[in-house]
Amino acid sequence: MSRARLGRYLLLQARDFIVDRALAIVITFGLVVMMSYESLGPGGRALIERGGVHAWELAARAIEQPVSFTWFITALMAVHGISANDRTSGRFRLLFAKPVSVAHFYGQAFALYGVLYLVLALLFVASMGAIFPIARVTAVGAFAVLVASYLLVGGVCFLLSALWRFDWGTTIALAGALTYLAAKFRHHPWLNGFPPFWELADQADSLKYLEPLEWRPLVWASAYGVACFLLGLVVLRRRPLAT
Template sequence: MNRGRLGKYSLWQFRDFVIERGIAILIIGFLWGYVLIAPFRAANGPRPMLNPSSPMWPLLITVASSIVSLSVLIAVNGIVSTDRKMGYYRFLFSKPVSVIAYYVQLYFVHMMGVVAAMLVLSGILRAIIPDFSIVNYLLYTVLIFVAMGGIGFFISVATRFDWVTLAAVWLGSRALRDLYGAKPGLPGKLVQVLPPVHRLNDLSNSLITNGSAHTNDVIWLLSYGALFFVLGLVLLRQGSLAD
């Protein structure tokens, strides 16, 4: 008997990503970018002189990095839980394919999908703002996909209400770190185990603008995401799809 052709199936997974998520990501990103850029163009002409020394540059980076975070949220939402909730796993995994391999592949296909969408959006932005680096933006996208996507993947395995949970974890971590991160005592120590979202502002600024970042920040974010991704896979292996 032949084993399942999972590699070939990645084309179907990518197609599903484009139709169900990619188009939405592009529309949201385009509209968000348009709302930011249109007033500049109206005031300063079709190619406004927006560069890293401009006062509006940090706002551009904030919007650009927010689009990445939102895209990752859309991309990992229901990545495992939808198949479980809707029962699609029944026919998929009666075929000779590994559940783990299927979802690892799906995770990377979605990562490629988000990178492709960000390539399109950053390409448009680059045409208007020549100082905006496409490569730096895509590096930041991959970093956030691993960091946030890894946690999202774990949540999608562990719960059936993943986007709400991921949004709560991501935003809640930020709020709690802002409130207690610098304080001594137990609360200050406890918030250290939360996702390192407080490092994102500095990281997005330096990485998207200059293509550089503190190694510790990058390692910390990548490790956190990768750890949760692996924990998600372990949970998937040890748990029951039908529970």
């Protein structure tokens, strides 16, 4: 397999992301931006015009809710069915009619989808910044949560997609169950072996405090997601796509 051949698939993968995924992500981000703008009453506008720390605090509270609502669902939109859809539709027969490494192909797709998703995430944060005077610490924190969300949610979904076709539903169920268990058994060590979705939820919630986020939970969540992604590549190397 040549790099040139794999590179030619890059445009196909970019088109797939734009057509099948980007629109839903843009609509989701766009709706929460519009809702945030519409919720800004006369008192909020007056506070923003005065500026200062109180305006930053208002902006921090304003961006916390959209990020808390979107970090999971938009990352899932970006990755779900990344390999499972090709298996269930039979499209893999066309994609791999020529000698191309399955793991390299889907690894490249995951990386490309991540870059394009983060471009949309950056535009989302910038759009919120056009409405509210978001402090640098809040903007950086919001983007960091969205980066970690793609790696964790995307990595877990990538692995599940390599295993079977119900990756999106399984990811949602897993995240919901683990978030519930974390609320009940937060300090139990056995939780450490599971994807730390609750850590990202906590960090998103902390955006409202106008303080730097804790980097350890973000790094741990990102590392866990990367490990799942790598394990997914191993599965794709060993599993026949026709099964």
